[in-house]
Amino acid sequence: MDIHSFLIVAHLIGVALGVGGATFGGILYLKAMKDGKIDPMEGEWLSVIFMVLRIGLAIAVITGFGFFLEYRFTGQEERLMDPRLWAKLTVILVLVANALLIQMRRIPMWLGESLSLTSWYGALVLGIIRGVDYSYFAFLFFYLIGVVIVIGILSLVKRLYLGKR
Numbered sequence: 540m541d542i543h544s545f546l547i548v549a550h551l552i553g554v555a556l557g558v559g560g561a562t563f564g565g566i567l568y569l570k571a572m573k574d575g576k577i578d579p580m581e582g583e584w585l586s587v588i589f590m591v592l593r594i595g596l597a598i599a600v601i602t603g604f605g606f607f608l609e610y611r612f613t614g615q616e617e618r619l620m621d622p623r624l625w626a627k628l629t630v631i632l633v634l635v636a637n638a639l640l641i642q643m644r645r646i647p648m649w650l651g652e653s654l655s656l657t658s659w660y661g662a663l664v665l666g667i668i669r670g671v672d673y674s675y676f677a678f679l680f681f682y683l684i685g686v687v688i689v690i691g692i693l694s695l696v697k698r699l700y701l702g703k704r
Contacts, residue, residue, distance in 0.1 A: 543609060550602035554663055556595030557634075561659040564588040565652055565693070569700060592655075596634060599662070603631065626678035627665040634658045649697075653690045661685055 540548075567588060571581035610618045618624070637654045640646035646654075661682050673681075 542605075546602050546605045546609065549598055550606070550666075553595045553598030553600075553602060554659075554666065556591050557599060558595075558659045558663055560588050560592035560595055561655045564592060565656055568648075568652065569697065573701060593638065596631075596638065600631060600635070603628070622673065622675040622678060623665055623668070623671070625675050626682065627662055629675075629679060630658045630662045630665065630682060634662070649690070649693065653686060653693055656693075657682065657686045657689045 564585065567581070567584055571577045571585065577585065607619065610616060633654060637646065637651055637658065641648070641651040641655075665678065
């Protein structure tokens with residue numbers, strides 16, 4: 540297996556762990572909060588999921604850096620100017636900052652959860668789409684709209700499931 544194929548496979552594994560972890564973390568957190576508290580077993584499950592999220596993020600960041608090096612050393616510098624790539628990097632930076640802020644309890648969970656879900660799914664979509672010719676700022680605009688939509692959806696789900704306003 541050549542280095543490019545290895546980077547793709549590893550990167551996809553990191554993204555799968557991140558998207559899956561963010562999805563199931565949100566679902567299990569919501570379920571755990573149904574009674575207003577997280578019991579020890581629920582806490583253990585959430586701890587495992589958050590570890591999977593961190594591993595996925597680490598793999599995605601390391602392999603992303605590997606792509607940078609590959610592009611640089613194989614004469615593909617023009618790929619480094621792709622607005623989609625820079626939008627994805629921005630989303631990954633939001634993910635890293637969000638993870639740190641959640642860990643330090645410096646961000647409300649409703650916002651941290653919304654940023655995590657939107658960022659993981661946004662990074663996935665940015666990695667999948669091809670042939671779109673948007674600017675970096677257009678991608679970020681769509682991302683911000685996504686964050687607002689996810690905040691609204693999660694608020695509605697919590698209101699319906701937990702009976703909270």
